[in-house]
Amino acid sequence: MTHKTATVLIAFAGITLTTLIATASGPAQRPAAATHRTPVELGAYLVSTMGCHDCHTPWKLGPKGPEPDMSRALTGHPEDLKMPPAPALPAGPWMASFAATNTAWAGPWGVSFTANLTPDKETGLGDWTEEQFIAALRTGKHQGKGRQILPPMPWSVYGRLVDEEVKALWAYLQSLAPVKNRVPQPIDPPEGSQR
């Protein structure tokens, strides 16, 4: 393992811990909806506190270590970053690998790439409807009807948000500037290794 990867991993684990600690110390005093007047404001708040950037914004090595590259905020796995085949892991409890950008994930489900959440028509959520977005988070199916949404997208967590919050997420994501970035299709696991 290289130094850089180790740092990324540590930073990553840190985020997770911070999240958990923040949770343990109790939720905010006032409901989020009361402090964030418009759906877009509420959505911005939710996106910034629920980890969307951790996976949907590619990470870079900043002056203080790895951090999400906000110049590519929420654009998903960069289309110009062609990933080599994922390393084969030995049998045992380790079972997944992820890219230094935190946008590509290999495991028993194959390889998943985080989606472009900006409203670009061709490569992002531009041709989605609000109904599809809500259904995707509620059902864990692509656009609410298609294939299973693959790990590690925590849809089962976000699917528990109330309608007002999911709609706010949608409103905020749709308010972003569209960025063209064609994320690769997920890659199936090798034949015979599934089920």
Add this chain to the structure above:
Amino acid sequence: MTRKLTRMLLTLAACAWAGAVAMRAGGATDNDVPSAPPPGRLSETGLYADRDALIIDQRNRPFTPQYPLWSDGAAKRRWVRLPDGATIDARDVNRWDFPVGTTFWKEFAFGGRKVETRMFRKVARDRWDFASYAWQDDQRDATLVPRDGLARVAEVAPGKWHNIPSHDECRACHDAGRTEVLGFSALQLSDDRDPLAPHAEPLEPGMVTLASLVAERRIAGLASRLITTPPRVAGRTPVERAVLGYLSTNCGSCHNRESSIASLGLFLKYAIASPRTCTADALATTIGHTGHWAVPDAPDGTSRVVAPGAPARSALLRRAQSRRPSSQMPPIGTVLADRDALRLVTEWIDALEGPPAAPCAVSAPATTAAARRPATSRTGR
């Protein structure tokens, strides 16, 4: 690697992010709590006249759809009960309106053993509810399955299991207010049966068909031309007829003009009464279209939803052949590919020479009620 493991991983991965969110969230809204809960046992639902001998109540009429849904080779039996004296409103030929109280049952058996019976009841003008019953080992009765479904109820091939779907999964196909009933329509009940329809079951005496509904006055508003000439899929060849019918059942419940995913512009549901000048939606929206999903091993830029003469580059076929997580179609309700039907689809694609001669104009996704109503349904053309 098992599916269970993948699920577990998903859960694990999600956990790290779960904390804050789970505490804030009040839980998903639940819009489909049935008005009167379904009984705990199948024997209490009114399906049987004799609950011990499991003799079907005469008022529950058997039927078999012309193009059955593939369910991994399950042997199915189906019954419908219309409330006494009530009729189906068939003025919109592609979207029948059933009287409140209509009940459907569908029984699934694998290897000669009953596994599951689903019940589907119309409980209000615009609402159906679902119940699934899992058969007991002794095959004497079946018990109500929780809303979350039940995994691994029958092994349908080595290591492959039939699962009883959750209510959310039911909704994925039986879309509230859109396409509730899938196997009971003018096309599915047509007396002009397609001899090439994959896995079609023989029509038996006493089964409900379009003609029997008319004769028994259980249907109102059906266009008279459908009474004299029962509907059939207008394929250009017998194989195309069967393929379009098959796709309509197996793909069309999600891929249709009224679905929440209409924005994909892929319409595989067969609509009766398309004007003669216009070929089926399924031809106009697949042949030569690029689609969102590219066949992974097709040379760059050559993947099509249906590539004439090239089954291997046809995403529709490749996804229907796949049973792996990122590509399988249909995405739920099946763990085995339907080899017989896919042979037919392959034959159809092989024989295609190009886009259809007179494709339909593919309009933007239907969003208004007016747009949802098929334009030709009332004109009697």
